[in-house]
Amino acid sequence: SQQGEEDPQALSIQEGENATMNCSYKTSINNLQWYRQNSGRGLVHLILIRSNEREKHSGRLRVTLDTSKKSSSLLITASRAADTASYFCATDSLYNDMRFGAGTRLTVKP
């Protein structure tokens, strides 16, 4: 079974706008990671946030983690058409497994 639920499942925005995706999970975690996947391709690791961290930045990406609510968010600022992809959160649990959320399909219109 999957660990996380992602919200929204699909998101369509205009180039230049910000995109926010949310992820909720159920069990205790070591860390949470966000990945990107272009259609039919492999996974690209975007960012890892550890359970003792609350916020992390990497370029145009900002990730937050709220372990009390068991949720995380990924913000992509100033989106570009090239950001069009599916985005998944993955929880690395204390039980030595790694599970993915359902994913958000982001479309950035030029």
Next chain:
Amino acid sequence: GAVVSQHPSRVICKSGTSVKIECRSLDFQATTMFWYRQFPKKSLMLMATSNEGSKATYEQGVEKDKFLINHASLTLSTLTVTSAHPEDSSFYICSARDYSGGKTEAFFGQGTRLTVV
């Protein structure tokens, strides 16, 4: 970051045959590897967790006799899809966990697209 190599990237096989997919950690020792399956436009479903030198732990609903996992060394795990059927067609991805230097990060292969005809 660490590199995980998955091979082949694409394979087409006939119904009834078996297909082996390899997952190698190239620059670290992976005591734990994970195998996932992804259907079109869906998320990655964890199939099994394999630990070097021991039997794999399969998720509920995954047939262990159908999907044979071997993790015989610290750098190699294999997934064999036995007696493949068209419904086994899917995208399979492996992941290896790096514990060195106090880290606990997982790295992914590029995936294998299996088509059973």
